[in-house]
Amino acid sequence: MIDQLINIVSYGCIVVGLVFWLWGTWPLVGPRSVLYKLHTLSVADTLGSVAIVVGLLLKIPSEWPLLIMALIALAIWNTILGYVLAYCSTEEPND
Amino acid sequence: MTFFLDLCLRLTVWFLLTADPSPINIGIGIVVCLLIPRSATLSYTASLRDWGEALWQSVVAIPQAYIEAVEIMVRPHRYEDLTRKDVPPRRTPGLVFLDIFVITFTPKTIVTRYHKRGWYEVHWIRRRKPQ
């Protein structure tokens, strides 16, 4: 019973992650500005990937040290990469 | 105190990477964490209360990020906007890092620049055209 529930929740997480990936990556092809695409990419690459890894974690809890490490690395590196890209792609204001 | 926090962070990363709770590995971990040089530019004067608050904010940011993600998926946010957010006085570099992390982690906002004179430049996406 509980096994089944965990199974459903983990598949749910993975599917949600895949939907986030698709939704957030699709605007990359469009003509929007770099900063707008960064917003949608933070939905896809950070939040979507976190959801997928949490789904994997529920499925195979025995590998938790590695997957938790992956979660931390994902959240911090992706967010800071977003900041660095935003910083580097905009011009210094003159005032 | 912040020295202790720093050590805890390093030990966490060490144990997650090695995943081995034997006494020898614990010893090696502690020695390595003490030997890695600590940044001289980070000043460790921030109060414990500020740190607690900032850490709590970064925990709250996780559910909030998902709520915002669903919001921008359901209702299109087409417009972009640039605002300033003031930095609270006497922020240490570590706290500024956490602030930038929390703001950028939520999908509606991204910090594009941190000005030494005391504000973050925050880029927003919005539903309605900004005035």
Added chain:
Amino acid sequence: MNWILGPMLLILLIPIYESFQDEDIWQKMLAFASVSTKTSIMILVISVLRDDWMIGVVGVLVLSVGNASLMLLAQVLKRVNE
């Protein structure tokens, strides 16, 4: 569980296509950042599917090193453009 890899590969094609098609360097960087995260998550999924710890370690390494190198590259590009 193998069905997960199919949609992942299809989604991975989007940033790859974008990196070919767009001339602007920052848009290319965005696409590469996206490719880097997505491939490392795929490596993690495969490591869990095959129950192989070592592949997973590689995935985590790619996750951190790939993003770090893109940060350095962005800084270099900014200097060069000035």
